[in-house]
Amino acid sequence: MITGGMPVRRVLVVDDDPDHRVLARVALRHHGDGVRIEVDTVSSGEDALAYLRREEPFAESAQPHLVLLDLRMPGVDGFAVLRAVRDDPELQALPIIVLSSSDHPDDVNRADKLGTNSYLTKQQTFRPGGMAAVADYWFENSLLPEPVV
Amino acid sequence: MALIEILRLLQVAVLVGLGVLAVFHWRRQGGPAGWLAASFGAIAIVVVLGRIDLPEGPAALLKQKVQVTLLALFPYFLFLFQRAFTTRGRLMPVVATVVTGTIIVWTLVLPVPVAADADAPLYVRGLVVLLVGQWVVLSGYVATRLWQGGHGHPPVVRARMRSLGVGAIVLALALLVAAFAPAGGVTPYVTVTLAIGAGLVFYLSFVPPAFVRAAWRRRAASSLWDVERELALTTTPEEVAEVLLPVVRETLGADAAILTDTSGAIVASDGVAPAGATRMLESDPLQMIVVPLGSGSLITVQGHLAPYYGRDEEDLVRAFGTITQLALNRASLFAQEREARKEAESTRDELEALVYGLSHDLKSPVITVLGYIELLRSDYAAELGDEGMQFLDRLQSNVTYMEALLTDLLELSRIGRVQTAPAAVDLREIAQEVAAELSTTHPKATIEVGDLPASWINPVRARQLIRNLVENAIFHGGRDDVSVRVEAEPGELGMVRFVVADDGVGIPAEHSERVFAIFERLGERSGTDANTGIGLAMCRRIVEAAGGTIAVRDGTGPGTTVEVALPAPPHQLQSVGQAYEREREATS
Numbered sequence: 209m210i211t212g213g214m215p216v217r218r219v220l221v222v223d224d225d226p227d228h229r230v231l232a233r234v235a236l237r238h239h240g241d242g243v244r245i246e247v248d249t250v251s252s253g254e255d256a257l258a259y260l261r262r263e264e265p266f267a268e269s270a271q272p273h274l275v276l277l278d279l280r281m282p283g284v285d286g287f288a289v290l291r292a293v294r295d296d297p298e299l300q301a302l303p304i305i306v307l308s309s310s311d312h313p314d315d316v317n318r319a320d321k322l323g324t325n326s327y328l329t330k331q332q333t334f335r336p337g338g339m340a341a342v343a344d345y346w347f348e349n350s351l352l353p354e355p356v357v
Numbered sequence: 358m359a360l361i362e363i364l365r366l367l368q369v370a371v372l373v374g375l376g377v378l379a380v381f382h383w384r385r386q387g388g389p390a391g392w393l394a395a396s397f398g399a400i401a402i403v404v405v406l407g408r409i410d411l412p413e414g415p416a417a418l419l420k421q422k423v424q425v426t427l428l429a430l431f432p433y434f435l436f437l438f439q440r441a442f443t444t445r446g447r448l449m450p451v452v453a454t455v456v457t458g459t460i461i462v463w464t465l466v467l468p469v470p471v472a473a474d475a476d477a478p479l480y481v482r483g484l485v486v487l488l489v490g491q492w493v494v495l496s497g498y499v500a501t502r503l504w505q506g507g508h509g510h511p512p513v514v515r516a517r518m519r520s521l522g523v524g525a526i527v528l529a530l531a532l533l534v535a536a537f538a539p540a541g542g543v544t545p546y547v548t549v550t551l552a553i554g555a556g557l558v559f560y561l562s563f564v565p566p567a568f569v570r571a572a573w574r575r576r577a578a579s580s581l582w583d584v585e586r587e588l589a590l591t592t593t594p595e596e597v598a599e600v601l602l603p604v605v606r607e608t609l610g611a612d613a614a615i616l617t618d619t620s621g622a623i624v625a626s627d628g629v630a631p632a633g634a635t636r637m638l639e640s641d642p643l644q645m646i647v648v649p650l651g652s653g654s655l656i657t658v659q660g661h662l663a664p665y666y667g668r669d670e671e672d673l674v675r676a677f678g679t680i681t682q683l684a685l686n687r688a689s690l691f692a693q694e695r696e697a698r699k700e701a702e703s704t705r706d707e708l709e710a711l712v713y714g715l716s717h718d719l720k721s722p723v724i725t726v727l728g729y730i731e732l733l734r735s736d737y738a739a740e741l742g743d744e745g746m747q748f749l750d751r752l753q754s755n756v757t758y759m760e761a762l763l764t765d766l767l768e769l770s771r772i773g774r775v776q777t778a779p780a781a782v783d784l785r786e787i788a789q790e791v792a793a794e795l796s797t798t799h800p801k802a803t804i805e806v807g808d809l810p811a812s813w814i815n816p817v818r819a820r821q822l823i824r825n826l827v828e829n830a831i832f833h834g835g836r837d838d839v840s841v842r843v844e845a846e847p848g849e850l851g852m853v854r855f856v857v858a859d860d861g862v863g864i865p866a867e868h869s870e871r872v873f874a875i876f877e878r879l880g881e882r883s884g885t886d887a888n889t890g891i892g893l894a895m896c897r898r899i900v901e902a903a904g905g906t907i908a909v910r911d912g913t914g915p916g917t918t919v920e921v922a923l924p925a926p927p928h929q930l931q932s933v934g935q936a937y938e939r940e941r942e943a944t945s
Binding site (some may be wrong): 225227228231234235238286309310318330335336 | 720721724725727728729731732734735759944
């Protein structure tokens with residue numbers, strides 16, 4: 209969808225911590241030359257899956273271009289969301305970046321095996337320029353797949 | 358008085374005494390001892406009757422018939438005694454009864470006195486042969502059975518059974534000689550001597566004197582030394598009982614050896630099942646030695662097969678009791694130590710889990726605060742102004758310190774739980790890598806790495822250890838151009854030793870232990886210093902988990918020297934025993 213000349217990029221932030229949701233949103237805001245970034249947030253793994261599948265109460269949601277996914281959440285955690293998305297034929301190709309406070313190699317490996325596109329730590333991301341690489345690759349790059357509507 | 362008369366009197370005394378003893382034994386023991394009382398009672402009556410001189414006539418004939426009848430009954434009663442313990446063979450009782458019955462009937466019917474001389478009628482001579490035959494065969498049979506039947510019983514019991522058998526054989530010999538050897542000459546002496554000898558042997562089986570019992574017990578008593586060795590390995594009351602009770606029972610020839618606790622409940626028993634032991638004790642057995650212990654009692658129960666107890670038996674059980682008590686005390690100490698260790702470990706596990714959980718949970722708000730600080734710094738610089746920005750700097754520095762603390766705490770609590778498998782690690786290689794890494798962040802410092810040996814330690818922990826040590830040396834050196842040496846020193850058997858030495862400000866001697874405590878810092882924390890003070894505590898945990906030691910060397914010149922000893926890899930160990938221990942630990 210093109211609005212006012214700039215393409216829109218929708219990002220879904222999944223995190224149970226309200227402050228981290230704010231910081232992610234703000235970090236994204238600082239980037240995106242040439243694109244307009246719309247950020248939506250959910251606070252749990254269950255909500256994330258409902259959003260992506262457009263189940264109630266997210267029936268009106270639009271498919272995001274990119275998902276920023278926290279790992280440690282109560283109930284359905286980030287690993288479970290990752291597995292569910294990769295197992296779903298309609299959601300398989302969705303670009304997902306894990307954004308976690310853990311830098312432990314076990315978590316990185318596990319996320320890798322479950323099919324995450326990339327792994328970022330919050331410590332490095334919530335600072336000036338933290339989202340630069342993400343923005344450069346996923347937003348400026350016009351080869352970003354247009355999500356299935 | 359002629360010698361033969363003296364001997365004859367002696368014979369009477371011995372055999373009558375034996376008869377009386379056998380009756381007393383029966384009154385005390387009950388059961389099969391009755392047959393023994395009957396046998397020896399019979400012999401006693403025979404020799405007493407022999408002393409009574411009657412003129413030739415019906416009285417004398419009757420006397421002789423009674424004597425012969427009783428003589429025939431002696432081996433028969435012995436046979437019946439033996440049957441109480443070993444009941445193999447269905448034929449023998451029938452044969453014995455028939456033959457003995459025949460002899461008795463024949464004797465009673467006989468019109469003339471029994472004699473074995475050549476001019477006695479054939480049927481008389483036949484009776485004598487039958488009698489002697491019955492004696493010899495039955496005695497031999499009983500002796501054999503008693504000899505064999507001793508197997509499986511304690512040595513004292515075996516010896517007693519065998520004495521009975523031997524006595525029977527000797528007495529049979531006496532009868533043989535009396536019946537068939539030419540009268541006169543040495544024959545009476547031989548007969549009497551054999552009879553007395555048999556009587557004495559019988560005495561041994563009834564009332565063996567102390568030194569005889571000790572000799573019989575000697576073989577069993579040697580196992581006392583083996584017991585002491587095995588006892589050193591026991592750690593529970595059940596194990597103690599398992600080692601001790603069979604030896605006690607064996608040595609004393611008891612039917613059962615029982616261990617009870619202070620309330621009288623059976624802890625363990627040998628020779629009888631614990632349920633049976635309760636019944637046995639309640640039935641108030643005839644012979645029981647009870648030795649009170651601090652934590653209960655040691656009880657031995659004699660059966661009817663073993664000799665009477667004397668003082669030395671009681672002393673022996675008392676000695677066993679002392680050993681038992683010592684072993685039980687040791688077992689209880691072991692149990693206490695096990696309990697205490699389990700409690701300490703579970704407390705430590707709880708604490709570690711707490712630290713781990715807390716460190717994890719504290720991470721999120723720390724990340725949040727740092728994130729907002731960055732936002733303020735980048736988006737609100739103008740509103741904050743110079744002073745505001747400085748305040749932000751202080752905020753950031755402190756929260757960054759919190760973050761470093763949490764990371765280190767997390768790592769500290771993981772040591773000993775994760776990453777523990779040791780391997781042969783080249784310390785020099787690790788030290789060189791660490792030196793290279795740290796040189797880039799501290800270009801003015803000098804780090805020299807000597808020829809370090811290999812060690813048996815988890816590689817990840819080894820790297821953490823050396824990195825922490827060198828970093829610590831650099832940070833606490835006090836100046837940018839501090840010089841750090843990492844070099845090997847000779848180690849003791851099975852260990853390798855190295856030191857990390859710097860030429861910085863050094864640590865005062867009174868603080869050399871404090872530096873290993875968590876969070877101890879000797880100086881002020883400077884502005885950008887991210888050193889949390891956990892570093893050396895972590896080093897100590899790593900070293901101790903690997904089985905080594907770490908310490909600050911006492912005031913040697915400027916600077917600080919930290920000496921570390923770690924285990925050497927297995928193939929370098931000098932002794933096979935240590936290598937075996939290491940292998941076992943690695944694969945357990």
